[in-house]
Amino acid sequence: MTTLKQIAHLGFDLALISIILAGLRRNTGWILSYEQSDLKNYIKRYLDWGEFLYGRLIHVAERSKYFRKETPLDGFLDGVFKRVEELGREPRKSVNRERATSIERR
Structure with a gap:
């Protein structure tokens, strides 16, 4: 039953x-x-x-505040963060994951 x-x-x-x-x-x-x-x-x-x-x-x-659009920095396809060369930008000295995501949210 x-x-x-x-x-x-x-x-x-x-x-x-x-x-x-x-x-x-x-x-x-x-x-x-x-x-x-x-x-x-x-x-x-x-x-x-x-x-x-x-x-x-x-x-x-x-x-929802718990979701956001995927950015190139997320790199979900290869499982790691993409290198600066793949993003087509010049490398900067103080770019890290937290700062990059905080800039994206603004």
Whole structure:
């Protein structure tokens, strides 16, 4: 017998999967191929729900003080901070991570 906890867990998992699929579509253009399925109306509604949730997530992130836009100094792609030469700037003596991020926030 399923419990309320299991139903909530399943709902949360389904929401996360739909958000991931919405992010995949928005960022890469790749979509789930569901046109040949007998359940295409349900799948379309599920994917639309994911689009709605993804939009809400973006809205929350834009309004939150805990999120900001990525800068070239973040260097998330290679896991380390990018060198000054990669940024196309002349090196300065006192540029460090904290000062660079405080300048970006202004």
